[in-house]
Structures are given as C-alpha cells and as structure tokens.
Amino acid sequence: MAVLVVAEHDNASVKDATNKVVAAAAAIGGDVDVLVAGSNAGGAAAAAAKIAGVRKVLHADGAPFAAQLAEALEALIVPLMANYDAVLFPASTTGKNAAPRVAAKLDVMQISGVSAIEAPDTFVRPIYAGNAMLTVKSKDAKKVLTVLPTAFKAAADTGSAQVEAVAAPAGPFKSAFVSDEIAALERPELTAAKRVVSGGRALGSSEEFHRVLEPLADKLGAAIGASRAAVDAGYAPNDFQVGQTGKMVAPELYVAIGISGAIQHLAGMKDSKVIVAINKDEEAPIFQIADFGLVGDYRVLVPQLLEELGKAGV
C-alpha cells in the first residue's frame, strides 16, 4: 500500500493542511509520500520532508505550478499514480479543482471532503451541508480523496524524509494564468486559526465590518470570517466566507457577530470547540448551537466585550 499526499503550500513552506492530510494518509496505512508541485518550491519541499511519517517527498518544479493550474497538476499526477493506491488532496480550492480531473482520468469515483477514515476503502463525509454523515465503501482499485483538514490532527514536524526531483510536464496547457488578487495575510489563516471572529449582514457596510471586527480579532489573535450575506454585500472579500460553500473552520473559539445561523453557515463552523453568538434576536438559530449566547446589539456588546477581555488580561 502506498499513498500520495498532494501538498498545499506557498512554495516557501507547506500549509498546516498538508500535515493534517498526511495524518489522514497515515490512517489509511502503508507508505506515505508527499508531492510538492510548485515554482521555485525548494523551501516547501524541504518543509514537507520534515513531516513525521513521510517516506519521501516528490518535488516537481515548473512555471504552470505557480498558479496550480488543474491541467498541469493532472498531467503530473496521473502518471505518478502507477505507483500509488490512493491520492489525497486537501479540500482547498486547489485540491477541489485538481482532484476530480485526476479521478476521471483514472476512472475512479472520487470521495470529496472526507472527515473520517474507517478502513482503507471506507470513508465518512458530510453531505447536505453537514446535516447527514455518509459512510461509503469504494469499489475502485485506486482511491482519490479530498480531505477536510479540520477533521484531522496535524502530523508533527519531526521527520527527515528524502526529497526526490520529478520531471514537471512541459505543456502547453489549454489554460494560462493571467493575474491574481491575493491579499497579504495580516492575521492567522482562516482555516488554520485557533480563534475566528465572524461578521454577518448585521454589520451593514464594509467600514463597519472592519471597524467592529478588527479590534476584536487583534485582541484575540483571531482570523476574520464572514457569512455569505456579508460577502455578497461586499462587506468582506470572498475568501472570508465560512460555510457549506465557503471555508470549513474548526477553531477553539468561534465568535459569530450579527449572523443568524442558517444551515449553510453552520455547516462551516459547527465543529468549533467553543461557539459564541452575539445577536439581537434571541430566537436566532445560531443560539441553538452556541455555547455562550449574548442577546443584544453588537454596537453595545462588542465594545463591552473588548473592555472585559482587557480587564481579564487578554
């Protein structure tokens, strides 16, 4: 049995999601190798080699991998699969984009968003916005999975695997990078943060969203998230969206401010350890899952919370 993990990285280092997917691969069993496909990604390959339990790191370097183009990843990964029984991608936008291409080329039915591994061929995943948990057994010879990083505990950085260069497919590919707008992160990454502060439609404007959430996020060392309504209205960028069709988060502390708690939002945060809700409507569904509910106007309550956190030495 050999399992390939496709690393999530920024060329310089690997994201915490990679360590979590390695943990999922270890649960399947057998040898675990990590693929770093990047552009000048020596740093990321070296970082992947430190993950405990990794046999070796395959490092492919080429310009199309700077943008993680799905066509290039398919061309790289499909031939490598001759040596592997399973390939695991993080359920990130990159993983979700590329994995099904690989699966289709291998004639395998992919299993998306795996949250638990019951056996090397049996997996659990949420469906219907997390309102049901599906357990499936795959009859395909090879497995292609995307894994919910939040559901697995990160493998430690105590390993020392070898890095092996693999040739990057030359192309040309039928898609090409044009441009991107990737904001520099000033705060912890949303999906990896220990604390998350999220705002909803109640915030009413982009200025208000930032004015209210930033001081609280700063105080707590938290990442900032948002509901779909806040993103659609332009209060927050698209990559802040938490939920069924946004990001899955599971921090130790999740603070929902002016968010009603639609099932699509809950799908993305209900596995948080402690949930706090601030909402002026005491009937808001978010209170049904919140560990601590504070009923009232956020304009009054958030400043009070900041003050109390200060008094408590946070």
Place this chain on the structure above:
Amino acid sequence: MKIIVPVKRVLDYNLKVRVKGDGSGVDLANMKMSMNPFDEIAVEEAVRMKEGGGGHSPGSATEIIAVSIGPDQAQETLRTALAMGADRGILVKAEGEVEPLAVAKLLKAICDAEKPGLVILGKQAIDDDSSQTGQMLAALLDWPQATFASKIALNGAKANVTREVDGGLQTIAVDLPAIVTTDLRLNEPRYASLPNIMKAKKKPIDVKTPADLGVDVSPRLAVVKVADPPKRKGGVKVKTAAELVAGLKAAGVI
C-alpha cells in the same frame, strides 16, 4: 456558440434535512425539490450571453441546452431552465443516485454530439456536496476548466475567467471549448416571468437513457450508512460581556 448547462434537481435549500431511520439515506418523499442554486447561476450566465448583459454582448451564445440527469420529475427542473431562457432540454432518465463520474460520462457523450463552445455547471450540488462533475467532464473531454467563477469575459477563441480561490481571486485564460463552474458571486439569477413559464411549456425536451448514450452508470461507491451528525448541545445565554469572558476563561479558550 452553443452552451450546455447541466441542471440538477435537489432538495430545496430551505428545507430541513431528515436522515431516514434505517440509515439508508435522506428522506426525500414529498419534499419540495428545486434546481440546484449554483445551476440557476449557470443558466442565468448563459442567458446573459445570449441576450446581452453581465458584460456579454448579445448573441455571444446562440443556443442554450439545459441537461438534467435524474428521474422523470427532473423535467420540472428543465422547465425552470427553459423558463429562464434556455432553448431546449435533454433529460437523461435515471432512477436513484447517479454519481458525479457517471454524470460526467453522460455529459461527455452529449458534448460529443452537440459540440458546445462552453459548458457551464454549478460548482457544487448542495445535496451531495461533491464539487466534482465539471472538473471530471473537463478531464474526460481534455478541455480546460475554470472552476468557482465570479466573472466570465468571452474573448474570441478564449475566455478570461476570474475564480474565487482560498487566498482571494485568480484570473485565468482558457481556450474554448471550455468548462466553467459557477460560484455565488457570478450573478444574481432571475425569476422566470409568467409569460416565460408559459412559453417554456412549448420548448422541446428530448428524453434519453444512459444506454442510448452508451454509458454504464452503476455506482462505484456502496453506501454503508447515512447517519445524523453528532448533535451539538446548545449552551447558555449569558447576560453580560463580563459573564461571557468568565465563561470563556473557565472553558480554557482565552
């Protein structure tokens, strides 16, 4: 340019999901079914390409074909697409779950016959939450893909597509024909007007079977069980911010 828009009939997103007592699946009996919301966005974008709007010049699309794979009742979903502005429909009749890989194979067979310039799918079906079909179809056709689109600019033999990605936005250029999957911010889908709903009744729907298309749709995954998620107990309502901070301290999260 011909555009194909696959539309899936799913449990309406407003409804509460009930897991069946015997663990075999989710209860869909007598429940309201609707078009997958991401597919409404896909139909809307195609219609704008035909009529003009959303940055597209009129006539960018010449014909829009809505395709659904599902039971007879999926015709209702096709009628919704036709009422929004699609020109004709294709129903591939199949009972029970058809997995994304099989859906992609059926769609490939239809693309081989219809030769569209663009296929616009939803980024994800809100029932199975797979987010696979578009990418699989792209691989089977050896076409480029632009998933999670929030903007599409047609540009001759190419399309520039802005994608919603984890760090923000990414724009890529894809050669046509291509596969695009829609994200929430691409557009706001219209409601079909009554006259258009009436007109849609006269638009043609072609009915096929997987056998007609030469595709084996038998599932690759065996359902072991479908269960309720772990239930989260509601906690307490606190009266003041001070009480909240004390609670968070006691819980060890600050």
